[in-house]
Amino acid sequence: GAGVSQSPSNKVTEKGKDVELRCDPISGHTALYWYRQSLGQGLEFLIYFQGNSAPDKSGLPSDRFSAERTGGSVSTLTIQRTQQEDSAVYLCASSSGQSGNTIYFGEGSWLTVV
Amino acid sequence: AQKVTQAQTEISVVEKEDVTLDCVYETRDTTYYLFWYKQPPSGELVFLIRRNSFDEQNEISGRYSWNFQKSTSSFNFTITASQVVDSAVYFCALSEASGGYNKLIFGAGTRLAVHP
Numbered sequence: 629g630a631g632v633s634q635s636p637s638n639k640v641t642e643k644g645k646d647v648e649l650r651c652d653p654i655s656g657h658t659a660l661y662w663y664r665q666s667l668g669q670g671l672e673f674l675i676y677f678q679g680n681s682a683p684d685k686s687g688l689p690s691d692r693f694s695a696e697r698t699g700g701s702v703s704t705l706t707i708q709r710t711q712q713e714d715s716a717v718y719l720c721a722s723s724s725g726q727s728g729n730t731i732y733f734g735e736g737s738w739l740t741v742v
Numbered sequence: 743a744q745k746v747t748q749a750q751t752e753i754s755v756v757e758k759e760d761v762t763l764d765c766v767y768e769t770r771d772t773t774y775y776l777f778w779y780k781q782p783p784s785g786e787l788v789f790l791i792r793r794n795s796f797d798e799q800n801e802i803s804g805r806y807s808w809n810f811q812k813s814t815s816s817f818n819f820t821i822t823a824s825q826v827v828d829s830a831v832y833f834c835a836l837s838e839a840s841g842g843y844n845k846l847i848f849g850a851g852t853r854l855a856v857h858p
Binding site for chain 2: 659671678684717731
């Protein structure tokens with residue numbers, strides 16, 4: 629597609645429920661990133677994919693968070709047993725892979741846990 | 743360790759004023775990349791500029807200009823003749839080449855409010 633596409637754009641869920649956030653990167657981009665933006669925490673790196681593998685998962689905050697990427701394209705970020713502190717904007721980004729290349733961000737998925 | 747500091751939390755100016763957003767970074771790498779992104783109220787992060795550590799030339803794009811100084815580890819952003827549409831949060835970010843991929847470390851952001 630023309631840009632990074634994320635869905636849903638907004639999600640309200642009850643505490644304890646699982647949620648899935650989807651990212652469709654720019655066509656041809658081999659690198660895909662998830663970031664989280666929450667009040668007081670700024671923009672935090674969560675995970676990096678190169679193709680379908682995730683060489684850097686160091687930013688995932690707990691084992692309730694997982695992500696996968698299939699076909700070197702679409703990625704899904706899953707949060708299990710959501711907690712109120714998971715409320716944030718989850719941003720997906722993609723680039724052509726090498727360090728220094730421009731990273732393009734999607735519009736984000738706004739998650740609210742009530 | 744890498745770090746980006748944007749000391750200005752909020753800036754408020756009147757339209758047509760010039761405004762400079764400060765960014766100071768820390769890295770041990772000799773090769774690195776610096777970025778500025780704009781986040782308008784709608785929420786998306788809009789790419790503005792990328793600069794690599796070997797290119798210290800200042801850059802101008804319309805009303806926007808960037809001043810990169812390795813000696814002071816700074817990459818400041820100036821908006822000339824600001825407009826209301828410039829109101830947004832601006833983020834500076836750093837990526838180290840040694841990682842082999844773009845793990846961006848962001849500053850806390852500077853919220854710019856331009857008033858008519």
